[in-house]
Amino acid sequence: MLRLSTKDSGFAQAFRRLVRDRRESDEDVARDVALILADVRNRGDEAVAELTRRFDGHSLSDDAAWRIERAECREAFEALKPDLRAALELAAQRIRAFHEAQKPENRDYVDDAGIRLGAVWRPVDAAGLYVPGGRAAYPSSLLMNAIPAKVAGVERLVVTTPTPRGETNPLVMAAAYLAGVDELWRVGGAQAVAALAYGTQRIRAVDVVTGPGNAWVAEAKRQLYGVVGIDMVAGPSEILVIADANNDPEWIATDLLSQAEHDPAAQSILITDDALFADTVADRVGVEIAMLETARVADQSWNRHGVIIEVESLDEAPALANALAAEHVEIATDDPEALFARIRHAGSVFLGRHTPEAVGDYIAGPNHVLPTGRRARFASGLSVLDFMKRTSFIQLDQAALAAIGPAAIALADAEGLPAHARSIEVRLGL
Amino acid sequence: MLRLSTKDSGFAQAFRRLVRDRRESDEDVARDVALILADVRNRGDEAVAELTRRFDGHSLSDDAAWRIERAECREAFEALKPDLRAALELAAQRIRAFHEAQKPENRDYVDDAGIRLGAVWRPVDAAGLYVPGGRAAYPSSLLMNAIPAKVAGVERLVVTTPTPRGETNPLVMAAAYLAGVDELWRVGGAQAVAALAYGTQRIRAVDVVTGPGNAWVAEAKRQLYGVVGIDMVAGPSEILVIADANNDPEWIATDLLSQAEHDPAAQSILITDDALFADTVADRVGVEIAMLETARVADQSWNRHGVIIEVESLDEAPALANALAAEHVEIATDDPEALFARIRHAGSVFLGRHTPEAVGDYIAGPNHVLPTGRRARFASGLSVLDFMKRTSFIQLDQAALAAIGPAAIALADAEGLPAHARSIEVRLGL
Missing domain, CATH: 3.40.50.1980 (Nitrogenase molybdenum iron protein domain)
Structure with missing residues (x-):
């Protein structure tokens, strides 16, 4: 597990490395x-x-x-x-x-x-x-x-x-x-x-x-x-938990492990503003792992890819979250709304202390197929739109064509496409 | 130009070949x-x-x-x-x-x-x-x-x-x-x-x-x-014009050429229920091409890829159009609505006699970046959605988690993911 603090002089570089770290298979298949x-x-x-x-x-x-x-x-x-x-x-x-x-x-x-x-x-x-x-x-x-x-x-x-x-x-x-x-x-x-x-x-x-x-x-x-x-190019799962010190460390530890147990390449990241809380969660993760049937996978994931980032104020969290553009983001605070409003890039966000990511995996309703590997910058979770397509349509009568046709003719001429222009001209008697 | 009639014994096979014909570059780049x-x-x-x-x-x-x-x-x-x-x-x-x-x-x-x-x-x-x-x-x-x-x-x-x-x-x-x-x-x-x-x-x-x-x-x-x-994988442009005999053949000829002049690999297809009208349009295309500055490209496209399909009734047109799933479909009839309702796959549809496709290229408003090569079966034209992404969110309180949490625990257990179950159990004191 990697421990970072935004106060460290090397933080910017270490965080950049974290953002760029691709955990996806480079198998040449x-x-x-x-x-x-x-x-x-x-x-x-x-x-x-x-x-x-x-x-x-x-x-x-x-x-x-x-x-x-x-x-x-x-x-x-x-x-x-x-x-x-x-x-x-x-x-x-x-x-x-x-x-x-x-x-x-x-x-x-x-x-x-x-x-x-x-x-x-x-x-x-x-x-x-x-x-x-x-x-x-x-x-x-x-x-x-x-x-x-x-x-x-x-x-x-x-x-x-x-x-x-x-x-x-x-x-x-x-x-x-x-x-x-x-x-x-x-x-x-x-x-x-x-x-x-x-x-x-x-x-x-x-x-x-x-x-x-x-x-x-x-x-x-x-x-x-x-x-x-x-639907999308999918990679290993990931979670970013933003939590203040008023959380039960056991709750946060199990949230981190619920991603880690998926895959040795999965990634769990905690951002907190309290060093002692960070320590306690890290200890608790160790205790919890030992009790899991999925301990081997969870342990590999947490050791290789787990991260705890200590910030001076949770106010710093949205900028870090936007750079990471994680698949799942939990905001475990009393008032998650203020931070949520500033998070631009995330697959799905879990608000408040009683919304563990696992309810989204199974039962809440929104789709659990979500963009990974920073793709939340440009991609969305699976939806009905992935199974539908849109056909646009246009209908003009003679008067409407007379109104906008000449502009289209000017543009077609400028682009050197005379048949485009002519298909309008013949209808306008030009 | 290929001339087909649905009455011909070899039509099904010829049409299947037309549907499968990929005009895209196979250059191994x-x-x-x-x-x-x-x-x-x-x-x-x-x-x-x-x-x-x-x-x-x-x-x-x-x-x-x-x-x-x-x-x-x-x-x-x-x-x-x-x-x-x-x-x-x-x-x-x-x-x-x-x-x-x-x-x-x-x-x-x-x-x-x-x-x-x-x-x-x-x-x-x-x-x-x-x-x-x-x-x-x-x-x-x-x-x-x-x-x-x-x-x-x-x-x-x-x-x-x-x-x-x-x-x-x-x-x-x-x-x-x-x-x-x-x-x-x-x-x-x-x-x-x-x-x-x-x-x-x-x-x-x-x-x-x-x-x-x-x-x-x-x-x-x-x-x-x-x-x-x-946005999408784009191929050469294409138009399918569905027209009865009450159209001016010159109008329809210029519509077919407005796609043909784009690219030697472009494709223009006419479906009509009148053999004489088909002949007249074909003749008119020849006359029009000669007048175009883009004659060389338009001529190559029309000769290599142009098609006229004669049907017994325009009632047959929607099924053919759906198999072709063309980028642009014109319906040049007095009542285009009935046919339009039966067209499931098309990038954009141009309704009635006064809506040449070229107005859509320039001025009508809907996007002219449209799916080609039968991709209208599953893809849509460019839209604001291509430049946006959706973040879902979920918020539960203690009571809501108590209501749906147990079902999520049962599913997590069945899938062999104990940390998922535990992240809910610890919050419910289970």
Whole structure:
């Protein structure tokens, strides 16, 4: 864990290093991924089956091996323990409610010059959602990706997920049932993203691919950006906690660890104005880690990437937070509003002492798919907009064209595009 | 020009080929671009100067060689002929008005469970706009990119544009002045995009890069997606005109040519329900081309990529239009509304006989930066949203956490993330 203080003479340099520190995999997978994409594009299902045998040890020998049917998902859902089923249902309901209110409004109006203008939002026809196997196979992620697509009105929602050595994940199947997923394919890796983007004999192409994945999946999405829409380039999770000394150190320590336990590359940062409080939290993190089943991962993350920054006043925090542009920002003070107003760059902000980031991961309603790696400077969390697109429209009558056409003709002439000018001139009898 | 009829036995196959036909450059520039990006990242201004000398024949020897000052832009603006100046001003005013109404609304509410939820939109700090030199240096493009950024509230708007052998473009400078561009750098190509994304000694990094460019510029944007935000992957322009026999063939011919004259790779498609009208338009295109200064480009585009599709009824047009998902769609009928309602995928739609696409390029108000190459299936035209990002926020008190916290604990336990559960448990005294 790195301990910094804004009073130190070397702070500016150390903080700059922290801001620039990229914790993302530099594995050079681009060439491998390009070969896989080309293979799936050319050979379709045959390539997908071969790669799935090689990477997942799963044989796509017949229909049942390719797909998990909705009936199986329903069984998994009905087999859930009642409290878990209720929790998933509450999460789905709250996520749906928040995203329903996100739906954009169409526009259609006639302006002062008599010109009708507007824009209409429509869902994409089909969306593909990647769900990782293994450690990161989270039913909460499935809900967070699938529900906005459904709310947007997407008619065909396809999930691909690897089933290593044939093993399926009942929680993911249950969440897929609850979210109304239409197809669930037992395919993973770059080959799954390629199948979604290009389409194969069995898997029809989709228009947008979202969802988390390993370096191969992320690179496949990056390379296919433009062939399909994608949500974002995602990196390891991160949290910035801004806390005064009036917090229970145990609360803050568990918040820091709730990110650290995700991934050895995750990052937890505490900004506080009290040195003693900083010490106490640091001690408490040590105590808490020992009690976690995820201790190994959390310990690696905290030791390698954890940071405590001591400031003279929390007034300094927003500038630091804006430079870090973190995925999650907690403001654990009595009056979080004043600091919040000055935070320009953050994926999501958690206000006050009773809002641990984990409620946002599961149940609060806003999306937990958020920009990482300083991308909150320019990117937003996943929303219904990622599954919709806007078509603008224009309608003129003869009088409106007479009013604004001549200006367009002047500009077309200046740009050396005579057919543009002529398409207006012929209508005005010029 | 390709002539098809839905009555032909081979139509389905020919149309499928048309839909799949990619007119985008397959030039393999990825490796060259990767080297340029790495060079600019490592050596900054020195690399930029070297590449600019090599590719543009322009020596970045002193401050005046690097930048065009705002005073020079004002001179270019003031030197415009009055009608052109008025046309630019009208365009800017109408583009601004349309985009002002696009600004998204923030949300902030307390739901039934007593949980405060919301989202706040903020502009990015800095945006970079690429403006090509040569044939595609259009002042209209500068306005269409710069004005949404300004409307979004971007504080620093940077333009980069190549000045081959030192030659500047007064129209672009005038538009930059009018749009309120803050910095104008005489740098082009992949090296300009790299400078904008990574920053150099002279050019500070931006958060979003938009604007058209050649294959190198497009590939640089694609490779830097994630380091910065980008608008989209753009390809050659295209128009689909849906027209009945009651149109003046000359009007429709000039509309088809207004796309064809952009680029030999541009595509113009006519769908009509009248064979004789189709013939007349085709003849008229031949006559019109001969009169254009842009005849060579328009002729190449129309011969290689032009298509006329004869349908039995215009009722067939929306399904064809949705498969093509064209950048521009004109509906030249008396009642365009019925067909428009059935068009799901299009960048922008031009309704009725008096709305030539060219009014949208210059003056109507909606953005002319639109998705090409079937990307209207999932992408939207440029808007203020490309220069803003959304931060969600959550605020719970003790009672609200007691209400929804247990469900989050159940989900965290099921996902094997104990620190997530604990961060809620400690606050509830569990």
